Amino acid sequence: MFNVLTRVVTASQLAGLRKFCIKTAESRVKSSYTNAKIGQPTFETHSHLLSEGEITPLITRNEYQLRRSNLVQSLLTSAAKNGQPRKNHLIVIPAASKQYMSDKIPYVFRQNTDFLYLVGCQEPDCCLVITISDTGVHDSILFTRDKDEHAELWDGPRTHPEDAAAFFSVDQSLPMKELEKFLHSFKKSHKDSILWYDFMTPIHQNLHNIIVGFMAEFGNKKWENPKSLLHHLRLYKSPAEIALLQKACDITAQAFIETMSCSKPGIGENQLFAKVDYECRMRGADFLAYPPVVAGGNRATIIHYINNNQLVHENEMVLMDAGCEYHGYASDVTRTWPVNGKFTAEQRQIYEVVYCVHQELIELCGKFPSLDTLFESMCFLLGKRLQENGLLGIQPSNAYLMKAAYQLCPHHVSHYLGMDIHDTPSVSRSTKIEPGMVITIEPGIYVNAKSKLLPKEYRGLGIRIEDDVLITVNGPVVLSRKCPKHIDEIEKIVSGGSL
Structure with missing residues (x-):
């Protein structure tokens, strides 16, 4: 017969016992693979x-x-x-x-x-x-x-x-x-x-x-x-995943800054490719998340230009679409800048249209639309802003503005982002975005040599601005916010100044 000693265990003692048990279990697991x-x-x-x-x-x-x-x-x-x-x-x-x-x-x-x-x-x-x-x-x-x-x-x-x-x-x-x-x-x-x-x-x-x-x-x-x-x-990111995506975006942002700052007339697209790749890896990225677009001059009107083997001349812009993979999570950023550090009047006008629409679309994310709704909004807004700048003429139909904008920007404005660049592709773009999702916002205007929509002095211009955006209950958070995109910031960096 045994004597049973009964005593009250306090909450703090119970918590301590639980921590001891967890630590002991973790120690056993660790010891089984440490050697x-x-x-x-x-x-x-x-x-x-x-x-x-x-x-x-x-x-x-x-x-x-x-x-x-x-x-x-x-x-x-x-x-x-x-x-x-x-x-x-x-x-x-x-x-x-x-x-x-x-x-x-x-x-x-x-x-x-x-x-x-x-x-x-x-x-x-x-x-x-x-x-x-x-x-x-x-x-x-x-x-x-x-x-x-x-x-x-x-x-x-x-x-x-x-x-x-x-x-x-x-x-x-x-x-x-x-x-x-x-x-x-x-x-x-x-x-x-x-x-x-x-x-x-x-x-x-x-x-x-x-x-x-x-x-x-x-x-x-x-x-x-x-x-x-x-x-x-996978569509909904955990706090750890968000931290990894944020780090990937921070690395990419700094790599863009360094690449912009070394730009000059006559530089090779291959040199800019090498620079952004080097800067990402030096900051801890595993590798670039996809073959980057480094398109100088009129090559920026080719959406998936990845040859990256031409020179960029005076008064031309560079469109760079690049991102890194950081421990399994990707960033996807696009910036466009003048290689000599100064936008021409035509470049500035189109850039400001894209920039304005880009900001409006990010703000719209706070209303939790679908990606398809964002695309429709992009088409309308691009057409409207071009019209306001006197570049599309006066047309009574919104349908015309949207059709014209689609000809100038034939790609979707957004995709899901995470472990893959085009993440979770089986999820429809008609799904309404929700907190925890990460998406891209990437409006652009591409005026190729055959385009008759805009005056001929705009032909050959290709501009895109792309950011990675986390959807939260308190509104959108731009994960790639450290990558400069305002005209004044870009001109200062490319001209040799610092922010």
Whole structure:
């Protein structure tokens, strides 16, 4: 018989006990991978990039676990809305594979964004599988590359299956060679199950072939695409994601300032390309987020000009569309400036029209319109401002002004921004924007040599202003606000002055 000693535990003592338990648990997790070889930066190897508890910079294990839980909940909610009875589900999200520019020479590796969002794993040839029982219980299984001393001698360490579960905080980790066997085992045990996999845009060909064979063998056509569910989750940014996007924009802004300041007549577009790339990387960016547009003179009227191999002459402008990727999050900024530091009268007039419309569209974001509504507003406002400047003549029809503006600006005014430049593309642009979303605002005017809409002295002018905007309950926040865009600021920087 035992004597039981009972005493009251105070709230502070209970809080202390909880902290002790959490710290002990975290310590056990940490000790299980501290001495292991992990195939990406960790707090132990890159303390200048990561804090303790983070899998990737600013993104913690808890956040990655929450993302997977949110995906499961979103899937179950979607199934319930569609009147589906409770079933077992199998979600398969592959990592990207290495791509080669020539024999044994790889391109810079970039992870499949959806896989990175859910796991934080930056290695190729891996796969995340999430199983969901008919009771709603789910498990995350990460398949990683097995040990290969020869390959690791050439390419560096990889995260072995026995170490991956603890580091990435998943329920189980297995070698990739076990994936096909695992899928068959799950199907035999759960015959009435639904596979969630993106058959439309295969990311990893070898894994895709396995999935196709797996489906053919069982003759089961019950599958769904998880992309729209994932993109809806990715559309709303967490505080950590916003901080990463803000940093990407700050880096890009300073790189633009440095690039503007070195501009001069006769400079090569390739030199400006190199400068903005260098300045971004020197400030911590991984690389440029996309091939930049560096268009001098009339080449600025070519929307996706990326040759960047001409010289920029006296009295010409440079249109630069560039952004960096910072630990998985992208910026996307466009500025246009005179290479000699002084706008001509025609350049100034068109620039001021674009600048005015740009500011009006940012203000309009506070009313939470859709991106398509913003585009319609851009067309009307551009036409109206050009008319007010006497450049389109007096026309009684707003429809005419919008049609004319669309001919002068044939691209959309906005897209979602996040881990990808054109982020969450499965989300319709007719969706009303909401707090937590990040979008671009990018009106422009392009008067090519064949245009008859504006007087001939304006032909060859191409101007765009683009910023990255966070939507909040208190109104829009311009993340790229540190990148100068007012005429006076631009002329001062390019002419050699400082702000």
